[in-house]
Structures are given as structure tokens and as C-alpha cells.
Amino acid sequence: MTAPIAPTQGYAFAYLDEQTKRMIRRAILKAVAIPGHQVPFASRDMPMPYGWGTGGIQVTAAILGPSDVLKVIDQGADDTTNAVSIRAFFRKTAGVATTTRTAEATVIQTRHRIPETPLRAGQTLVYQVPIPEPLRFLEPRETETRVMHALADYGLMHVKLYEDIAEHGHIAKTYAYPVRVEGRYVMDPSPIPKFDNPKMHMSPALQLFGAGREKRIYALPPFTKVESLDFDDHPFEPTRFDAPCALCGATDGYLDEVVTDDRGGRMFVCSDTDHCETRREAGHRGALLAAEDPAGGATARPEIAEDLP
Amino acid sequence: MTATAPLLEARGLAKWYGDRLGCRDVSFDIREGEVLAVVGESGSGKSTLLSMLSGRLAPSAGSVVYRLRDGSTRDLADLSEAERRHLFRTDWGFVHQDARDGLRMGVSAGGNVGERLMAVGARHYGEIRAKAADWLDRVEIDVSRIDEKPTAFSGGMRQRLQIARNLVTAPRLVFMDEPTGGLDVSVQARLLDLLRRLVADMGLAVVVVTHDLAVARLLSDRIMVMRGGRVIEAGLTDRVLDDPREAYTQLLVASILQP
Numbered sequence: 080m081t082a083p084i085a086p087t088q089g090y091a092f093a094y095l096d097e098q099t100k101r102m103i104r105r106a107i108l109k110a111v112a113i114p115g116h117q118v119p120f121a122s123r124d125m126p127m128p129y130g131w132g133t134g135g136i137q138v139t140a141a142i143l144g145p146s147d148v149l150k151v152i153d154q155g156a157d158d159t160t161n162a163v164s165i166r167a168f169f170r171k172t173a174g175v176a177t178t179t180r181t182a183e184a185t186v187i188q189t190r191h192r193i194p195e196t197p198l199r200a201g202q203t204l205v206y207q208v209p210i211p212e213p214l215r216f217l218e219p220r221e222t223e224t225r226v227m228h229a230l231a232d233y234g235l236m237h238v239k240l241y242e243d244i245a246e247h248g249h250i251a252k253t254y255a256y257p258v259r260v261e262g263r264y265v266m267d268p269s270p271i272p273k274f275d276n277p278k279m280h281m282s283p284a285l286q287l288f289g290a291g292r293e294k295r296i297y298a299l300p301p302f303t304k305v306e307s308l309d310f311d312d313h314p315f316e317p318t319r320f321d322a323p324c325a326l327c328g329a330t331d332g333y334l335d336e337v338v339t340d341d342r343g344g345r346m347f348v349c350s351d352t353d354h355c356e357t358r359r360e361a362g363h364r365g366a367l368l369a370a371e372d373p374a375g376g377a378t379a380r381p382e383i384a385e386d387l388p
Numbered sequence: 389m390t391a392t393a394p395l396l397e398a399r400g401l402a403k404w405y406g407d408r409l410g411c412r413d414v415s416f417d418i419r420e421g422e423v424l425a426v427v428g429e430s431g432s433g434k435s436t437l438l439s440m441l442s443g444r445l446a447p448s449a450g451s452v453v454y455r456l457r458d459g460s461t462r463d464l465a466d467l468s469e470a471e472r473r474h475l476f477r478t479d480w481g482f483v484h485q486d487a488r489d490g491l492r493m494g495v496s497a498g499g500n501v502g503e504r505l506m507a508v509g510a511r512h513y514g515e516i517r518a519k520a521a522d523w524l525d526r527v528e529i530d531v532s533r534i535d536e537k538p539t540a541f542s543g544g545m546r547q548r549l550q551i552a553r554n555l556v557t558a559p560r561l562v563f564m565d566e567p568t569g570g571l572d573v574s575v576q577a578r579l580l581d582l583l584r585r586l587v588a589d590m591g592l593a594v595v596v597v598t599h600d601l602a603v604a605r606l607l608s609d610r611i612m613v614m615r616g617g618r619v620i621e622a623g624l625t626d627r628v629l630d631d632p633r634e635a636y637t638q639l640l641v642a643s644i645l646q647p
Contacts, residue, residue, distance in 0.1 A: 229468045234477075234507025238492070241499050241506065244513055245535050310513040 080183050084086065086174035093140040093173040099123055103141035103296070107287060109384035110298035115260030116228070117211050122294040132165060132190060133291030135207030137189045142203060142287070143169065148176045155192035155333065155350035162190075179380075183352050191254075193275040195332045195354035198284035200301060206269045208290035211265040211297065213257045233265045236308060244313055253318060257303050265308070266297060274318040274333045279305040324349045325367040328359035356380045393455060394421050395439070395561060397591050400450035403436050410436035411617040414450070420560060421591040425608035425625065427598055427640070433617040434597045435565060441565045441595060442482060443472055457560070477504045481554030481562035485547035485569040490553070491538045497524060497549055498534040504557045523552040526583060542626065544575035548582065564596040568603055580606050601644055605629055613637045 099121075101131065106120035125133040143149065149169055153162040157179040166177050178184050181196040188205040196263040198204060214224045217235045227233065236257055243251045246295060256273035259268050268279060269288060279286065279299060299305060307315040323330045326347040332354055333349040345368055349355035359368070360380060394417035403410035411433030418424055426434050428461035439445035441452055441463045445484045455560055457479060467475065476482070484490035491500050502510070510516050521531045527548040529541075538546050547567065554562060567583065568576040584607060600602055602610050604625060611628045611637070613621040621634045632638045 226469065228472075230473065232473060232507070234503060237506040237511070238495060238499050238503050241502055241513065241516065242495055245496055245517075250483055311511050359541050 080176055080178040080180065081170070083145065083176045084170070084174045087171045090172045091143070093143045093169060094126075095123065095137065095140045099137075100141045103137055106296045107138065107141065107298060110283070110287070110296050111300050113264075114299055114303050115264030115266040115297060117295040117297045119294055120296050122291045122302045122313075123290065127164075129292040130209065131161060132188070132207035133288030134293075134296075135188050135190070135205050135291075136165060136168070136289075137291060138205045138287050138289035138296065139165075139169065139186060140173075142205075143173055143186060144175070144316065145174060145175065147185045148178050148183055150178050150187045150353075151189075152187065152192060152194065152351075152353075153190045154335070155194075158306060158352060179353050180357070191270055191272075192333065193271060193278045195329075195349070195351045196357075197278075198282055200283040202284040204282075204284050204286045206271075206286065206288045208269040208288045208295070209292075209297040210255075211267055211288065211290040211293050213255075213265050228264060231263060233259075236265055237310075240308060240310065240313075244310070250309065250313060250315075256315075257308050259308060260299065261304050262306075266305075268305075272318060272333055273307065273315075276305070276307045276315070279303075279316060281305075285295070320347065322347045323365060324355060325365045327355045327363045327368075328365040329354065329358055329363070391418065394418060395422075395455050397453045397461075398441060398450070399453075401437065401440055401447050401452065402449040403433075403440060403445065404448045409433075409617040410448075411614065412449075414619055416612065416619075416622065418561070418593050418595065420593050422610065423587060423592075423594040423608040424597065425596050425598060425604035425611045426614060427601060427604050427611060429599060430616035432614040434599075434614055436617075437614070438563055438565055438595065442480065443467065443476070454561075474508075477507050478557050479550075479559050479561065481559045483547075483550055483554055483562065483564040483567050485566035487538065487543070487550045490550040490622065491546060493538050496535045496537055497529065497541070500538065500549060500553050501556050504553065508557065511645075519556060523556050524549075526586070527552040528578075532578065539613050542575075543571055544579060547571065547579055551586070553581070555592075560590070560592065561593045561595075564594060564598075566598055566600075568598070568600065576603075583607060596611075601629060603639060613640065 102121055106118045110118045123137060127133060132264055151162045151166040153159040156162060169175055170177055183193040186203050191209045212224055213226060217239055218224050240250050254272050255267055255270045256276055258266050258268055258276060280300050283301050285301055288297045309315040320334050324332060324334060326348050331350055332349045332351055335350045336345055336347055338345050396418045399415050400533050401414040402412040414437055426437060436605045440447045453461050454464060455461045498517055498520040502516040505516050505519060521534055524531050524534060529545055529548055538549055541549060555633050568579055596607055607627045612619050615636050621628060621637050629641055632641050
């Protein structure tokens with residue numbers, strides 16, 4: 080964990096001005112009060128392109144306090160460009176402490192994953208959302224989708240799932256798998272793998288979703304019921320993996336396939352880098368590391384430079 | 389509520405599009421199992437009337453009262469949007485002239501038939517599929533084509549698929565807007581045959597709008613002739629077609645081509 084520093088002069092705390100943060104907080108409060116309901120907000124231009132997490136950044140900026148500890152992940156990894164840049168951005172403009180360890184963080188901004196380490200009460204998970212409307216590709220009219228949400232008229236969503244089974248024999252949607260919140264609103268959980276869907280159910284952490292381009296915020300308060308949509312005779316199944324992680328041997332995580340050479344070699348590794356490193360620190364060895372280093376033993380976590388020039 | 393109480397009562401219906409008249413002074417009853425044909429030339433107000441009856445267009449004057457399955461009667465204007473949608477996908481059907489308006493062209497035949505079931509809460513894939521297959525069979529579509537999209541179907545098949553999609557929830561009242569329009573004569577005959585059988589089997593009440601008097605003759609018990617937005621003649625189909633009283637109706641009947 081890096082210690083808090085003095086933020087760069089000339090910026091409001093966490094970049095956004097106080098009036099904007101109040102506006103976003105009001106939207107967040109409304110979203111928390113109506114779980115799964117999309118609340119419009121006056122999304123601002125951010126110093127980065129749409130699609131890079133402008134919605135998530137605005138939500139994070141609105142909820143961040145000086146004593147928070149921030150973690151940012153992209154595809155589960157702390158060391159990818161997007162994650163490093165967003166973390167450095169808040170380090171610079173808010174001076175908050177940052178970490179790569181899930182357990183230490185109070186605010187976690189994420190794209191595509193929910194950390195493997197179970198979240199606890201007091202933590203907030205902020206999702207970057209590209210398309211907040213789960214009915215978007217089924218019903219193109221926004222006026223109509225709003226009426227459908229208002230009337231809980233979600234038969235069309237099941238027509239989509241029916242088509243999947245008719246065509247593929249199973250529900251083929253593997254990410255952004257639609258969920259029903261507290262038996263009421265159908266929600267797009269952002270493009271997380273369906274592997275992560277069960278983690279949203281009854282989570283003790285607050286989950287906030289920000290879509291910058293689409294100007295929508297929605298939320299799951301702690302301990303909210305979240306069911307993945309399915310049929311009685313084709314129940315929801317999270318993705319399963321045949322192989323353990325090649326580096327840490329974990330069998331409980333979501334794995335990325337990594338091509339290792341141009342002769343068809345590949346390995347499966349944890350997508351959650353913190354989970355993988357924590358396990359390796361504790362001495363766990365996957366097949367690849369065990370072959371390289373038969374003696375075994377704990378490895379040190381690689382340091383990630385936090386303070387960019 | 390007695391068995392003879394009307395299913396739907398229209399009283400003094402009128403629709404003005406600004407200064408232009410859509411239709412006016414239309415009053416009639418439909419009872420369960422009764423087929424009413426509305427005939428007239430283009431622009432006579434048939435489609436306006438159908439839109440008002442089915443609650444898709446608000447009338448400028450008059451009312452439409454419908455008797456729900458629980459026996460209570462409701463004015464369509466007083467239904468909430470949620471009630472209206474529910475009625476539309478359970479107790480009512482609407483067969484469009486162009487099947488593309490009534491079908492989801494990007495969804496398979498089975499999905500099209502199953503949509504209403506899923507909209508009212510069916511969540512068992514096997515049962516939805518079995519019911520869809522049964523209905524495809526009943527409208528004489530080969531069950532092996534259940535996973536094909538309507539884009540791969542002929543015009544007559546699309547129309548039959550549209551009918552299956554509407555009847556799957558066993559509605560009591562079906563609106564049809566030129567159901568045989570744009571089909572060739574032999575396909576029309578087969579479709580009419582099928583409709584007659586389904587209407588008789590299910591005891592459906594039907595309001596069918598058509599400009600084709602042969603369709604009215606084959607399907608309907610009663611007929612309303614419209615011209616310039618008004619009903620000019622109404623009565624039993626055989627009586628009106630065999631012994632038309634109004635000059636315009638006589639003209640309509642006389643202009644049927646005899647091969």
C-alpha cells in the first residue's frame with residue numbers, strides 16, 4: 080500500500096468540482112434507494128475518452144474521501160494501462176492511498192471483474208459500464224425500454240435466452256449476463272464474466288455502476304438479492320475451468336488463456352492478479368512455476384510504481 | 389353476468405384527425421364466438437375503427453367497454469398501461485395485414501410463438517417449446533422448421549405463424565386487419581379455411597377488417613359496411629350480401645369479379 084500524499088495543487092479534490100460531486104452523489108443516493116434502476120445524471124467530460132471508464136471515474140471521484148484506500152483493476156489486473164492510469168489520476172488529484180490488495184482497499188474501481196477475495200462490509204465496488212440498458216439490443220427505442228422497466232415487462236429478455244438455447248443448446252451469453260435485482264428490475268451487470276454473477280448476490284459491499292457516455296448510474300446496496308435470469312429446466316451455470324492456474328494452482332478463480340509461443344502453446348492463469356500473487360506469497364505453486372523452481376517457497380510480490388512523473 | 393352479455397360494446401365511437409373525419413357514430417356489440425366483418429373501401433374509416441377498438445388509438449368521443457375474464461366490465465380508456473398490455477397479450481390477439489408488423493423477424497418461429505407465454509411468466513423452456521411446436525402444427529407449419537426465422541418463410545406461412553403467435557394464450561377476442569391481403573388466391577383460400585376452423589374450435593370472437601367481400605362471406609356472422617367514416621349498413625352477413633339495401637352496398641356487391 081502507498082501512503083497518502085499531498086494532492087497536486089490547482090485541482091479540486093479528486094478532480095471534479097464540488098457541485099458536480101454533489102450532483103453525482105444525489106444520483107447515487109437515488110440509485111441505492113431503487114436497486115437496479117438506472118438513474119440519469121449529468122455526466123461530465125473527463126480528461127480521457129469515452130470507453131475508458133469515464134462513468135466509473137466520476138462515481139469514484141464523488142465518493143472518494145482523503146482516508147480512502149483505492150484499488151483499480153482492469154480485467155482483474157492491477158498492472159494494465161487503464162488501471163495504472165486511473166490509479167495515478169486519483170493519486171495525483173486526491174492524494175489518496177492506493178493498493179493492489181483487495182483486502183486493504185475501501186474503494187475498488189473495476190472493469191470486467193469482481194475480485195476473487197470476498198468483499199466485506201464497508202468496501203465499495205465501482206463498475207465502469209459501457210452499456211447500462213440490458214434491453215438495448217432487443218428493443219432499440221429508449222422510450223419503450225423505459226416503459227418496459229416501469230412495468231417490469233421483461234418477457235423479451237427470456238425470448239433472447241430462448242433463442243440461445245434453441246440455437247446452441249444452452250444459454251450462450253458468457254458476459255454481461257442479465258440479472259434480476261430484488262425480484263424487480265432487470266439489470267446489466269456490465270461486461271463481467273457470468274462467472275462473477277453469483278458474487279453480486281447478497282454481497283456485504285456496496286456496488287455502484289457508472290456509465291459515462293450513456294449518463295446513467297445504478298446501484299446494488301449491500302445484501303441485495305441478485306438472480307441471474309434462466310429457465311426452470313435450463314438453470315444458470317457459472318463458467319467452469321478444467322485446469323488450475325498455471326502460476327498459483329488456484330482452482331476457484333476465473334482464468335485467462337495466455338498464448339505462450341507460436342506452436343500452439345498456451346497456459347491458463349488467474350485473471351485476478353492480486354489473488355494469484357497472494358496465493359504465491361503463501362507458497363502455492365502452479366504447474367508452470369513448480370517445473371521452473373522445484374524447490375518452491377514464497378515469492379515476493381512485484382512492486383508497481385505508483386507515483387508517475 | 390349472463391352468458392349473453394356482450395364481450396365488447398362500442399358506443400358512439402368517433403375519431404377526428406384535426407378537421408378531418410376518421411369515423412363517427414359507430415356503435416355495436418360483439419358476443420363471444422361471434423365474427424364481425426367490417427368492410428368498405430380505402431379511407432372509409434375501417435382501420436381507424438380497429439385501432440380504437442383495440443385500444444391503440446384514443447377515440448375523440450364514445451367508449452369501448454370490454455368484459456374481462458373475471459366478469460367485470462371495463463372501459464378501455466380507464467385501463468392502465470400495464471393492464472392494457474396484459475390484456476393485449478393474454479385475452480386479445482391482433483393479426484396485422486403485413487406479417488412483418490406482427491412478427492419479430494429476427495427471432496425463430498418457436499421464439500415468436502413462445503414470446504407471449506414468456507411475457508406472462510412461463511419459465512420452463514421445454515414446456516414453452518412443446519407448446520410452440522403444437523401451435524405450429526395446428527397452423528400447418530412443419531414442426532421441423534421451429535428454429536428457422538420468419539425471413540425464411542413464405543408469405544402464407546408468415547401469416548399462419550402470426551396467427552399461431554396470437555392464439556397461443558387462448559385469447560377470447562382477435563382483431564384482424566386484412567389478414568389475407570397480399571397473398572395469392574390459393575394461399576388465401578387455405579388461410580381462410582384454417583381461420584374458420586380455429587375460430588370454430590376455440591369459440592373466438594373476431595373483428596375482421598377487410599375490403600374483400602369473399603373473406604367477409606366466408607368468415608363472418610355479421611357485417612358492417614362503412615363509407616366516409618360512417619356505418620351505412622349492418623346486419624347478418626348473408627342478408628347484407630344477398631339483399632343489400634344501400635346503393636353503395638349494392639355497388640360493392642355488384643363489383644365482385646365473377647370468374
